[in-house]
Amino acid sequence: xxxxxxxxxxxxxxxxxxxxGAATIYLLGLALAYLLLRERNPGPVDPLNRFAILVPAxxxxxxxxxxxxxxxxxxxxxxxxxxxxxxxxxxxxTADICRQYPLLVLERYDPEQGGKGQALAWGLRQVDLDQFxxxxxxxxxxxxxxxxxxxxxxxxxxxxxxxxxxNAVGNRDDSWFTQLLYVTRTIGNLLYHEAKFRLGLSxxxxxxxxxxxxxxxxxxxxxxxxxxxxxxxxxxxxxxxIMIGFAAKAKVFHQESRSLNxxxxxxxxxxxxxxxxxxxxxxxxFKKGLMDRNWRLLDASLPLIFPNYSLxxxxxxxxxxxxxxxxxxxxxSFFAVTFLGFxxxxxxxxxxxxxxxxxxxxxxCAVLYVPSFLVWKSVIDALCFSGLYRSRKWxxxxxxxx
Numbered sequence: 001x002x003x004x005x006x007x008x009x010x011x012x013x014x015x016x017x018x019x020x021g022a023a024t025i026y027l028l029g030l031a032l033a034y035l036l037l038r039e040r041n042p043g044p045v046d047p048l049n050r051f052a053i054l055v056p057a058x059x060x061x062x063x064x065x066x067x068x069x070x071x072x073x074x075x076x077x078x079x080x081x082x083x084x085x086x087x088x089x090x091x092x093x094t095a096d097i098c099r100q101y102p103l104l105v106l107e108r109y110d111p112e113q114g115g116k117g118q119a120l121a122w123g124l125r126q127v128d129l130d131q132f133x134x135x136x137x138x139x140x141x142x143x144x145x146x147x148x149x150x151x152x153x154x155x156x157x158x159x160x161x162x163x164x165x166x167n168a169v170g171n172r173d174d175s176w177f178t179q180l181l182y183v184t185r186t187i188g189n190l191l192y193h194e195a196k197f198r199l200g201l202s203x204x205x206x207x208x209x210x211x212x213x214x215x216x217x218x219x220x221x222x223x224x225x226x227x228x229x230x231x232x233x234x235x236x237x238x239x240x241x242i243m244i245g246f247a248a249k250a251k252v253f254h255q256e257s258r259s260l261n262x263x264x265x266x267x268x269x270x271x272x273x274x275x276x277x278x279x280x281x282x283x284x285x286f287k288k289g290l291m292d293r294n295w296r297l298l299d300a301s302l303p304l305i306f307p308n309y310s311l312x313x314x315x316x317x318x319x320x321x322x323x324x325x326x327x328x329x330x331x332x333s334f335f336a337v338t339f340l341g342f343x344x345x346x347x348x349x350x351x352x353x354x355x356x357x358x359x360x361x362x363x364x365c366a367v368l369y370v371p372s373f374l375v376w377k378s379v380i381d382a383l384c385f386s387g388l389y390r391s392r393k394w395x396x397x398x399x400x401x402x
Contacts, residue, residue: 009325009326020307030196030199033199034194042154042249046157049080052131052132054135054136054137056086056119056120058119064097067143070144074146074149076149083101083102084126086106090107108122120229135217136148136149136211139208142209143170143252145252155245161213162211163250164193167208169256174400176368177369178256179365182256186357187353190353194248196246203244205231227269227270228272228273230273235304239288241297243296257398272389275385282304283301310374311378313343314377314378316342316346323339
């Protein structure tokens with residue numbers, strides 16, 4: 001029995017070493033690419049593309065006025081874009097607030113078909129896409145950079161069909177939680193997405209700040225309705241070899257939750273959706289990339305297969321703890337040193353992101369809460385991966401005034 005347990009432990013640790021090693025080296029390689037490779041030529045803004053701006057909104061009266069104000073300040077010819085607010089099953093003043101601005105409010109009442117994916121699909125059917133070159137989608141709790149449409153027009157003129165914007169935290173100073181998320185979003189946006197773009201690889205969709213050519217949406221529509229509609233649509237696109245560009249200078253600033261309690265329902269939904277798509281489509285896309293020797297497609301499957309940054313750290317800590325159960329001193333030392341090396345690499349990545357993010361004093365205070373954050377996130381990931389939690393109904397994240 002002891003021998004069987006020992007063999008099983010060796011197998012588990014060896015698999016974790018290969019999996020976490022590949023994921024850690026991949027992240028560090030992308031970070032190095034960002035630091036070494038020059039920014040790609042942004043290209044011309046002209047010809048100016050025509051945009052339909054689509055905003056799905058469910059009971060967003062608290063913050064949607066901020067988004068409307070920021071959209072009014074976009075530095076782009078007014079006759080080249082039109083704003084559509086999808087007031088989706090609203091029971092508050094969302095629609096009335098939006099009507100105070102020069103935009104079109106589309107009211108939808110279908111409680112049986114709720115959720116962001118359904119709202120987007122319905123909204124796209126209400127818009128005459130022949131009048132526009134592209135559709136820009138942004139969540140209602142955001143504000144946008146004034147130059148966002150100029151930057152997206154540059155990307156479209158380069159031939160991009162689908163674009164992910166820089167998805168930034170707009171309320172960094174709200175709490176330790178938002179400070180940590182600001183650093184991890186900096187890592188994600190620059191050391192991951194921008195690095196992949198400079199290497200000619202595909203980004204993935206983050207559910208907010210999305211832009212698609214009208215022809216793409218006319219041919220495909222919006223066909224993702226799961227709890228992880230962004231991951232689902234991303235997987236559908238890359239499986240058809242439609243890669244995602246990244247616009248580092250096209251920034252949207254969303255309101256992040258300011259506490260673990262406020263963020264829990266949202267993260268449960270996100271994790272449940274991501275793991276579901278990873279199981280049903282991630283491995284399939286990975287195999288397709290291998291069989292077709294399509295390295296861009298193979299790379300595009302990795303965001304679905306590899307663990308997210310916090311889960312990567314948590315799994316490495318679990319693996320390091322398991323090494324102390326080994327009997328052999330030599331094996332114990334080998335595995336311990338290897339997993340400690342992975343942790344060092346993951347910590348180096350955090351330091352790089354913190355340096356780029358700035359305000360080291362605020363980040364240092366937030367780092368004290370990292371153990372609590374990792375435990376909280378690990379529980380969420382474990383519940384969703386195991387299937388003990390499955391998001392069956394969309395629940396809007398509670399909003400607050402910063």
